[in-house]
Amino acid sequence: MGTRYMPFADAASVEMPLSRLLRLSLFQVSAGFVMVLLTGTLNRVLIVELGVSVALVSAVVAIPVLVAPLRLFFGYRSDTYKSVLGWRRVPYIWLGSLLQFGGLAIMPFALLVLQSQTVGPEWAGAAGVGLAFILTGFGMHMAQTAGLALASDLVTQEKRPRVVALLYFMLLLGMIGASTFYSYFLVDFSPKLLIQVIQGTALLTMIINLVAIWKQEARDTARSAPDRDLVSFFDALDEYRSDPGVLRLLIAVAIGSAAFSMQDILLEPYGGEILGLTVGETTRLTGIWAAGTMAGFAWAAHSLQHGAPVFRVAARGILVGIAAFSCVIFASPLGLTGLFYTGAAGIGLGGGLFAVGTMLAAMGVSEKSDSGLVVGAWGAVQATAIGASLLAGGLVKNTVNALALNGSLGGTMMTPASGYVIVYLSEIVLLFLCLAIVGPLTRHRYGRDENHDMRFGLAELPG
Numbered sequence: 236m237g238t239r240y241m242p243f244a245d246a247a248s249v250e251m252p253l254s255r256l257l258r259l260s261l262f263q264v265s266a267g268f269v270m271v272l273l274t275g276t277l278n279r280v281l282i283v284e285l286g287v288s289v290a291l292v293s294a295v296v297a298i299p300v301l302v303a304p305l306r307l308f309f310g311y312r313s314d315t316y317k318s319v320l321g322w323r324r325v326p327y328i329w330l331g332s333l334l335q336f337g338g339l340a341i342m343p344f345a346l347l348v349l350q351s352q353t354v355g356p357e358w359a360g361a362a363g364v365g366l367a368f369i370l371t372g373f374g375m376h377m378a379q380t381a382g383l384a385l386a387s388d389l390v391t392q393e394k395r396p397r398v399v400a401l402l403y404f405m406l407l408l409g410m411i412g413a414s415t416f417y418s419y420f421l422v423d424f425s426p427k428l429l430i431q432v433i434q435g436t437a438l439l440t441m442i443i444n445l446v447a448i449w450k451q452e453a454r455d456t457a458r459s460a461p462d463r464d465l466v467s468f469f470d471a472l473d474e475y476r477s478d479p480g481v482l483r484l485l486i487a488v489a490i491g492s493a494a495f496s497m498q499d500i501l502l503e504p505y506g507g508e509i510l511g512l513t514v515g516e517t518t519r520l521t522g523i524w525a526a527g528t529m530a531g532f533a534w535a536a537h538s539l540q541h542g543a544p545v546f547r548v549a550a551r552g553i554l555v556g557i558a559a560f561s562c563v564i565f566a567s568p569l570g571l572t573g574l575f576y577t578g579a580a581g582i583g584l585g586g587g588l589f590a591v592g593t594m595l596a597a598m599g600v601s602e603k604s605d606s607g608l609v610v611g612a613w614g615a616v617q618a619t620a621i622g623a624s625l626l627a628g629g630l631v632k633n634t635v636n637a638l639a640l641n642g643s644l645g646g647t648m649m650t651p652a653s654g655y656v657i658v659y660l661s662e663i664v665l666l667f668l669c670l671a672i673v674g675p676l677t678r679h680r681y682g683r684d685e686n687h688d689m690r691f692g693l694a695e696l697p698g
Contacts, residue, residue: 259389260405261447262328262382265440267409268416269335269375271521272436273299273368274499274625276417277346280429282504287349290633295364296499297625299372303618309380324388325452327381332444335374339437342367343430378444385452407525414522422513485616487672488593491549492617493624494665495556495586497658501628502563502579505655509567510575523576524583531555531587545596546673552588553670555581560659560666567652628658 274296281287309327316323345367349360386402420432498505503517535548559581566575632654638644639653 255451256390256401258449259382259386259447259451260402261443262378263402263405264409264412265332265335265443265447266375266379267406267411268413268436268440269339269371271410271413271417272339272433273371276421276503276521280421280424281346283507285346285349288633290629291349291361292629294626294629295361295368297622298365298368299375302369302372303376303622304615305373306376306380306618307615309377310384313381313384322452324381324385325448328378328385328444328448331374331376331378331381332441333374334370335378336437336441338367338370338372338374339433339440342371343426343433346429347426382447385448389451404529407529410525411522414519414525418516418519418522483672484593484596487549487669488616489620490665490672491553491589491593491669492620493627494553494662494669495582495589496621497624497628497662497665498560498563498582499621499625499628501632501655501658502582505563505567505652506575509652509655510572512572520576520579523579524586527580527583528587528590530580531584532591534584535588535591545592547592549589549592549596550670550673552585552590552592553666553673554585555588556585557663557666559585560663564656564659567656631658631661 277296281292313323313327316326318326341363345360345363349364383402417432421428503520506512506517506520531552538548538551559578562574562578562581566572566578634654635644635657636651636654639648639650642649644653
C-alpha cells in the first residue's frame with residue numbers, strides 16, 4: 236500500500252527500522268496495561284465487589300499518580316547516571332520493571348487481606364495494599380520515563396517528534412487492549428480470578444519490557460563517565476520558571492487536569508452501583524475514554540492546521556467536558572446507559588483537546604528551556620493535580636453520601652447517587668473556573684516560521 240497509508244512509517248530510518256522501533260514501543264503497551272488496572276478495573280472491584288471504603292480506595296489509587304512528578308527527576312537521573320557498563324537508560328528501565336512486577340505480584344493478596352482480614356493487626360491490609368501500589372507506581376513511572384529517554388537517544392532530531400507520537404499512540408493502544416482484556420476475563424468475578432488476572436498482568440508486563448529493551452541501548456562508557464560535566468537540576472528548573480506566562484499556564488493545567496480526573500475512580504463504581512452494569516461492561520469505559528482521547532487528538536490536529544489558537548483548542552475541550560459530565564449526571568435519572576457511555580467518550584474527547592492545547596502552549600511559552608524540562612514540568616503539575624483530585628473525589632463522595640443517606644441533606648438527596656453527582660458537579664465548576672483562566676490567553680496561536688512544516692497531528696504531540 237505504500238508508506239503514505241502507514242501512520243508511523245516516516246518515524247523509521249535506516250539506523251532505526253520500523254520493526255525495532257515498534258519493539259521498543261512495547262514498554263508503552265506495558266504501561267497502558269498497568270494504568271488501566273490501577274485506575275480503572277481495581278477501583279471498581281475494590282468498591283463494588285470487595286466493599287472497601289471509597290476514601291481508602293481513593294488514597295491507594297492516588298499513590299501511583301502522586302509519585303508521577305518524580306518522572307522529571309527519574310529522567311534527570313538517567314541522564315546523569317554513572318555506569319561502568321556504559322548504560323544510562325537500561326538500568327532504570329530494568330529497575331522500574333522489577334518494582335512494577337513486585338508490586339503487582341503481591342497486590343491481589345494484599346487486596347484480599349484488606350477485604351476479609353480476621354487475624355493480625357487491622358492496619359496490615361491497608362499497609363500491604365499501600366506498599367503494592369507504591370511499588371507498582373514507582374516502577375511504572377521509572378520504566379516509562381527511562382524508556383522515553385532511550386527512544387529519544389536512538390533517533391535523530393528530525394525523527395524525534397514522529398517517534399514520540401508513535402510511543403504515545405502505543406500507550407493509548409495498550410490501554411484499549413487492556414480494557415478489552417480485563418472486561419473479558421473479569422466477567423464472572425471471584426477472588427481466585429482476581430489473583431490470576433493481576434499476577435498474569437505482572438508476568439505479561441515483565442516479558443513485554445524485556446522484549447522492548449533487548450539490545451536497544453549500545454554500551455558507551457563516555458556517556459556515563461563519572462567525570463563528565465553535569466547540568467544542575469534546580470538551576471534548569473529555575474530558568475524555566477522565570478519565563479513569563481508560565482505560572483498562569485500551569486495554574487490552568489492544574490485546575491483543568493483536576494477537573495477531568497476527579498471522577499476517574501468513581502466512573503466505573505457509578506456504572507456498577509447506580510446503573511447496575513457488570514464488571515466487564517464498566518471496564519469497557521477505559522477503552523471508550525481512550526477512543527475519545529484519540530478523537531480529541533484528531534480534532535485538535537485539524538483545528539491547529541487551520542491556525543486555531545492553542546488556548547482556544549484547550550477551551551473547546553473544556554466546553555466538551557462540561558457537556559460530557561452533564562451526560563453522566565443525567566444518565567442515572569433517565570436510566571440511559573448509552574448516555575453514560577456517551578459521557579465517558581466525551582470526557583476523553585475533551586481531555587484530549589485540553590491536553591493538546593496546554594501541551595503546545597507549554598512548549599511555546601518557554602523560550603529558554605529545553606523541551607524535556609518543559610514537558611516534565613507540565614507532566615508534574617498535571618500528575619499532582621490528578622492525584623489530588625482522585626483523593627478529593629473519593630472523600631467528597633463518601634462525605635456527601637454519609638450526610639445524604641441519614642437525611643441531613645433532605646429527602647431528595649437520600650440516594651446513593653448523591654455523592655457521585657456532587658463530584659461531577661464539582662468538576663463542572665472547576666471546568667468553568669479553568670475556562671475563565673484560559674479565556675484571556677486565546678489570542679495565542681500555534682505556529683512556526685515560514686521555513687518550517689506547519690503540519691500538526693499525532694506526530695507533533697509530545698509524550
